[in-house]
Amino acid sequence: MTSQDSRVQSMFNRVTRSYDRINSLMTMGRHAQWCREVAQRADLALNGKLLDIATGTGEIALAARRRYPNADIYGVDFSENMLAEAREKPGAESIEWEFADAHQLQFEDESFDAVTHGYLLRNVSDVERVLREQFRVLKPGGRVVVLETSPPRGVLKLVLSAGMSVVLPLLGQLIAKDRQAYTYLKTSTLGFMSPAEVAEIMERVGFCGVEWSTKYFGTNVIMWGRKP
Ligand SMILES: C[S@@+](CC[C@H](N)C(=O)[O-])C[C@H]1O[C@@H](n2cnc3c(N)ncnc32)[C@H](O)[C@@H]1O
Numbered sequence: 001m002t003s004q005d006s007r008v009q010s011m012f013n014r015v016t017r018s019y020d021r022i023n024s025l026m027t028m029g030r031h032a033q034w035c036r037e038v039a040q041r042a043d044l045a046l047n048g049k050l051l052d053i054a055t056g057t058g059e060i061a062l063a064a065r066r067r068y069p070n071a072d073i074y075g076v077d078f079s080e081n082m083l084a085e086a087r088e089k090p091g092a093e094s095i096e097w098e099f100a101d102a103h104q105l106q107f108e109d110e111s112f113d114a115v116t117h118g119y120l121l122r123n124v125s126d127v128e129r130v131l132r133e134q135f136r137v138l139k140p141g142g143r144v145v146v147l148e149t150s151p152p153r154g155v156l157k158l159v160l161s162a163g164m165s166v167v168l169p170l171l172g173q174l175i176a177k178d179r180q181a182y183t184y185l186k187t188s189t190l191g192f193m194s195p196a197e198v199a200e201i202m203e204r205v206g207f208c209g210v211e212w213s214t215k216y217f218g219t220n221v222i223m224w225g226r227k228p
Contacts, residue, residue: 012079035063042114054120058086076100118147122192
């Protein structure tokens with residue numbers, strides 16, 4: 001694990017308690033809806049097997065459980081505190097929660113029908129390696145579905161950048177008592193790749209049929225693709 005990954009890991013271990021509240025505030029309550037869309041786009045068969053990486057407090061894995069009651073669902077993360085929070089949620093007992101670093105998954109080749117993740121890529125030190133791992137653990141025909149932030153453009157970029165500079169550290173200080181963690185969130189959001197750049201890497205590692213739909217004035221995006 002690089003020092004950047006260790007910093008991210010310790011930050012998520014610190015903000016666990018306030019994570020769901022701040023996430024819901026920042027997305028004006030839309031996060032839950034996006035998790036449902038991610039689950040739906042995973043397009044799992046009745047007894048399919050789904051891996052949600054960077055599951056955090058488990059919102060995507062739990063949305064997948066509600067949509068696919070008979071599926072085999074795994075939620076993995078490298079923050080033990082986030083996993084502990086996920087394990088406490090209603091419905092959590094029907095999901096396998098495991099520690100995993102997205103750069104090096106412990107699963108065998110071609111073991112999942114779908115891989116999902118929310119807000120993973122902008123936090124990792126090696127985006128291509130992480131996507132290659134997902135390609136490796138997917139069965140042929142399996143789907144990957146990605147929820148990410150997307151850097152705003154034009155006038156919106158100026159407005160949001162100014163707004164986030166004030167609002168995020170303030171929310172961090174008031175709710176998480178951790179101004180630094182939420183300052184990082186602003187920098188990682190505004191500085192992350194565009195969906196087209198992410199799509200290029202997804203295609204380079206082998207995914208096909210890569211498409212996306214932007215959300216919330218283009219600040220968030222859901223992307224999907226398939227292993228041939
Ligand atoms: C912003 S949270 C997102 C949680 C959840 N997916 C959601 O949509 O609410 C990002 C999560 O990614 C995890 N994460 C970041 N880098 C990771 C890595 N290299 N391996 C595994 N998990 C990672 C963090 O621990 C954190 O729980």
